[in-house]
Amino acid sequence: MTSFSWNLRSRLLLALSFAAVIAVTAVAQDRGGAPPAGAAGAGRGSNPNATGEAVFQPTEGMNTSRIRFAAGARTNWHTHTAPQLLWIEEGRGLWQEQGDPVKELLKDVPVVARANITHWHGAAPDSHAVQLTVYGGQLKWGAAVTDAEYQGKRK
Numbered sequence: 001m002t003s004f005s006w007n008l009r010s011r012l013l014l015a016l017s018f019a020a021v022i023a024v025t026a027v028a029q030d031r032g033g034a035p036p037a038g039a040a041g042a043g044r045g046s047n048p049n050a051t052g053e054a055v056f057q058p059t060e061g062m063n064t065s066r067i068r069f070a071a072g073a074r075t076n077w078h079t080h081t082a083p084q085l086l087w088i089e090e091g092r093g094l095w096q097e098q099g100d101p102v103k104e105l106l107k108d109v110p111v112v113a114r115a116n117i118t119h120w121h122g123a124a125p126d127s128h129a130v131q132l133t134v135y136g137g138q139l140k141w142g143a144a145v146t147d148a149e150y151q152g153k154r155k
Helices: 002-030
Strands: 062-069 078-080 084-091 093-097 103-105 111-113 119-123 129-136 139-141
Antiparallel strands (some): 078 139, 084 129, 093 103, 093 119
């Protein structure tokens, strides 16, 4: 049980880190882009929009999608070469990493699908889901999730 708790904490920490990236990116987009990185050796306080050393990191290679799944809709099985953040903004969803039970995705509770692990995600059978996803790396699509897989034991 202890290792599971640590794993859950690790996932939450990673999810919150991704959420911070999303927030910083959104703020940067609202003001027309991130300020250029300070010159080498510019030191503390070189960014006028932050206190202390805060350098906006490039987001090239990061993909974001907002998907509205109707009740019962879901992606095919797929993998990413980097972790994927799943965040339900409306409704309720489901997701599953291959070999694990189906799990619930709740509104405003971010979840991280691990890199190189085959998984799927979508809406619960009785609720739509608006989902924000953030991921990097390559995406490889697989087979459709069968109704039997979708209706599997929920954790």
